[in-house]
Amino acid sequence: MGEEDLYRDIILDHFKNPRNKGAVADPDIKVTGANPFCGDEIEITLKIQNNRAETLGINAQGCAISQASTSMMSEALQGKQLNEIKDAIAFFRDQMLSQQTKDWPPQMEDLESLEGVKQYPVRVKCALLAWNTLAEGIKEFQAQGNQKVAARHVEGEQ
Amino acid sequence: MKETLSSTLENKNSKLDILKVRADFPLIAKNKVIYLDNAATTQKPKTVIQALTNFYENSNANIHRGVYRLSEEATEAYESIRKKVARFVGAQNGASSIVFTRNATEAVNLVAYAWGEKFINAGDEIILTEMEHHSNIVPWQLLTQRKKAKVKYVPYDPGTGKPQWEALSSLMTERTKLVAFTHVSNSLGTINPVQEVIRSIRKLGSPKILIDGAQGVPHLPAHVDDWGCDFLVFSAHKMLGPTGIGVLWAKKEILEAMEPFLGGGDMIKEVSLETARWNDVPWKFEAGTPNVADVIAFGPAIDYLEKIGLAAIGRHEQELTRYALGRLEQTPGITLYGTKTAEERCGVVSFNIQGVHPHDSGTLLARENIAVRVGHHCNMPLMKKLGIMGTTRASFYLYNTLEEVDALIRAIPKIQKIFS
Numbered sequence: 001m002g003e004e005d006l007y008r009d010i011i012l013d014h015f016k017n018p019r020n021k022g023a024v025a026d027p028d029i030k031v032t033g034a035n036p037f038c039g040d041e042i043e044i045t046l047k048i049q050n051n052r053a054e055t056l057g058i059n060a061q062g063c064a065i066s067q068a069s070t071s072m073m074s075e076a077l078q079g080k081q082l083n084e085i086k087d088a089i090a091f092f093r094d095q096m097l098s099q100q101t102k103d104w105p106p107q108m109e110d111l112e113s114l115e116g117v118k119q120y121p122v123r124v125k126c127a128l129l130a131w132n133t134l135a136e137g138i139k140e141f142q143a144q145g146n147q148k149v150a151a152r153h154v155e156g157e158q
Numbered sequence: 159m160k161e162t163l164s165s166t167l168e169n170k171n172s173k174l175d176i177l178k179v180r181a182d183f184p185l186i187a188k189n190k191v192i193y194l195d196n197a198a199t200t201q202k203p204k205t206v207i208q209a210l211t212n213f214y215e216n217s218n219a220n221i222h223r224g225v226y227r228l229s230e231e232a233t234e235a236y237e238s239i240r241k242k243v244a245r246f247v248g249a250q251n252g253a254s255s256i257v258f259t260r261n262a263t264e265a266v267n268l269v270a271y272a273w274g275e276k277f278i279n280a281g282d283e284i285i286l287t288e289m290e291h292h293s294n295i296v297p298w299q300l301l302t303q304r305k306k307a308k309v310k311y312v313p314y315d316p317g318t319g320k321p322q323w324e325a326l327s328s329l330m331t332e333r334t335k336l337v338a339f340t341h342v343s344n345s346l347g348t349i350n351p352v353q354e355v356i357r358s359i360r361k362l363g364s365p366k367i368l369i370d371g372a373q374g375v376p377h378l379p380a381h382v383d384d385w386g387c388d389f390l391v392f393s394a395h396k397m398l399g400p401t402g403i404g405v406l407w408a409k410k411e412i413l414e415a416m417e418p419f420l421g422g423g424d425m426i427k428e429v430s431l432e433t434a435r436w437n438d439v440p441w442k443f444e445a446g447t448p449n450v451a452d453v454i455a456f457g458p459a460i461d462y463l464e465k466i467g468l469a470a471i472g473r474h475e476q477e478l479t480r481y482a483l484g485r486l487e488q489t490p491g492i493t494l495y496g497t498k499t500a501e502e503r504c505g506v507v508s509f510n511i512q513g514v515h516p517h518d519s520g521t522l523l524a525r526e527n528i529a530v531r532v533g534h535h536c537n538m539p540l541m542k543k544l545g546i547m548g549t550t551r552a553s554f555y556l557y558n559t560l561e562e563v564d565a566l567i568r569a570i571p572k573i574q575k576i577f578s
C-alpha cells in the first residue's frame with residue numbers, strides 16, 4: 001500500500017468532521033483516554049440500555065490518525081450490543097497489530113483506510129487509543145455489575 | 159542550485175568542507191535520508207565505526223585485570239580516553255574526575271544517589287528550570303520525594319524563549335543545596351549563558367551546580383574549570399560517539415566525598431566478608447566491567463570534532479539555523495518557538511504547522527525521507543507551559559546542508575495542502 005494512502009480523504013474527512021461529537025447526558029460509561037507520547041486526549045460517553053450502546057458521544061483532540069479512528073469507531077459501534085462492541089474492538093486490534101489482515105465487515109469499511117498506519121509502527125497507538133479506551137470503560141462497567149462508571153485509560157510509552 | 163548554496167557555505171566557513179565531511183559519515187554519504195534529528199542522536203564517522211571493529215578484532219580484553227599484554231593495552235586505551243574527555247571539557251589534569259556511565263541520564267542519577275543521598279536532607283531545595291529534559295527533572299523528583307525535600311523551578315518565558323534567570327534571586331534560600339540546569343535546550347535550542355548564571359548563583363549562595371551538557375558539549379566549548387560548576391553530564395552518542403557511553407565530570411573533592419553508586423568489582427580496593435574499602439575516584443563509580451569498546455571508540459569522535467573545530471561547526475550550524483528560521487518565518491501558517499534570533503540558539507528550529515498535529519507533520523515528512531523529531535521531546539512541563547502537545551523539531555550538525563533545509567521547507571506546503 002502506498003504511503004499516500006495513510007492520509008486519504010476518508011481519514012481527513014473524519015478528522016475535519018468528527019461524528020458523534022459531544023458528550024451524552026448522564027452517561028452510564030464515561031471513560032477518558034490519553035496517549036502521553038502524542039498528547040492525544042479523548043473522552044467517550046455512553047448511554048447503555050439493555051446492554052446496548054444507545055447513544056455514544058466523543059470529545060477528542062489530537063493527531064489526525066487518532067481523531068479519525070475515534071470518529072470512525074463511534075460510527076461503527078453506535079447502537080451495537082456490548083458483546084458485539086467487544087468483538088469489534090478485538091477484531092480492530094487484531095487488524096492493526098497482525099501482519100495479515102482479514103476482510104473488513106461492511107459496518108467497519110471506513111476503518112480499512114487506517115491500515116496504512118501499520119507502516120508507521122509508532123503511530124499504531126494513535127489508531128488504537130479510542131478502542132483501548134472504550135474497552136477499558138466497558139470492562140469497568142461490567143466489573144461494577146453494570147453500574148455507572150468513570151474510568152481512565154493511559155497508553156504506555158514505547 | 160545545489161552547488162551554489164553549498165559553495166556559499168564553504169566560502170564563508172573556509173574550514174568546513176561540507177562535501178568532505180559528508181563523505182566521512184557512511185550513513186550520511188549514502189544520501190538516503192535527510193537527517194535532521196541530531197539532538198536525538200548523531201551519525202558516526204568512519205573512524206568511530208572502525209575503532210569499534212578494530213577493538214574487537216585486534217585488542218579485545220578486559221581492563222584493570224589481566225597481567226598480560228592485551229589487557230594492559232586495553233586498559234591504557236580506555237584510560238587515555240578519560241584524559242581526552244577531560245581536556246575536551248576544559249578540565250585541566252581532570253582525568254580522575256571523569257566517570258564513564260551509560261548515558262547522561264545515568265550520570266544525573268549517579269549524582270542524585272551518590273551525592274544526593276548523603277547531602278540532601280528534609281526541607282532542602284533543588285532548583286531546576288522549566289526547560290529541563292525529563293532526565294534532569296525526574297531523578298531530582300525521586301530524590302526529593304525520598305528525602306522530603308523540594309524541587310523549585312526557574313520559569314520559562316515564552317516571550318523571550320529563555321528562562322527568567324532573574325527569578326533566581328527570589329527562589330534561592332539557604333536551603334538551596336543544588337541548582338541544575340541545561341546548557342542548551344533540546345527542544346528549542348536556547349543557549350543558556352552558563353558562565354553568567356553560575357556567577358549570579360555564586361553571588362546568592364553556595365549550592366552545588368550541575369550543568370546538563372547533553373546538548374551543549376557536542377556543539378559549544380565547555381570550560382568546567384573556568385565556569386566553576388561542580389558537575390557536568392553528557393552523552394557520547396550526541397557528539398558523533400557510540401551509544402552506551404555517558405560522562406559525569408565532577409570536582410574531585412566532591413567525588414571523593416560521595417558514597418558509591420553501584421557496588422561490585424573494580425570499585426573496591428579490598429573486600430572482606432563483612433565490609434569493603436572503596437577504590438579511588440573515578441573507579442569507585444565504575445562497578446563491574448565497563449563498556450570498554452565504546453569508550454575506546456569515543457576517542458575518534460572527539461578527535462573528529464577537534465579536527466574540524468567546534469568554532470567552525472558552530473558557524474556552520476548558525477548559518478543553517480539562521481537560514482531555516484528565515485525561511486520558516488516567510489512560510490505562511492507556521493508557529494515558531496524559542497528565541498527570536500539564531501545567535502541565541504544552538505542548531506535547533508522548533509515549529510508547528512498550524513492546524514496540523516506534530517505527529518502528522520512528522521509522518522508526512524518521513525514520507526519525504528526527512529527525519530525530524532516530533533512530540534514533546536522529553537520536555538512535557540515545557541510543552542505544557544507553551545500550551546501545546548508538542549512541536550516539530552529540526553536539529554542540525556556539521557554534515558547538514560542548506561539544501562536539506564530547503565527540502566524541509568519545500569515539504570511544508572505539501573502537508574498544508576493535505577490538511578487544507
Ligand SMILES: Cc1ncc(COP(=O)(O)O)c(C=O)c1O
Nearest residue numbers: 261262263291293344372373393
Ligand atoms: C538536554 C538533555 N539532557 C539529557 C538528555 C539525556 O540523554 P541520554 O538519553 O543520552 O541519557 C538529553 C537527550 O535527549 C537531552 O537532550
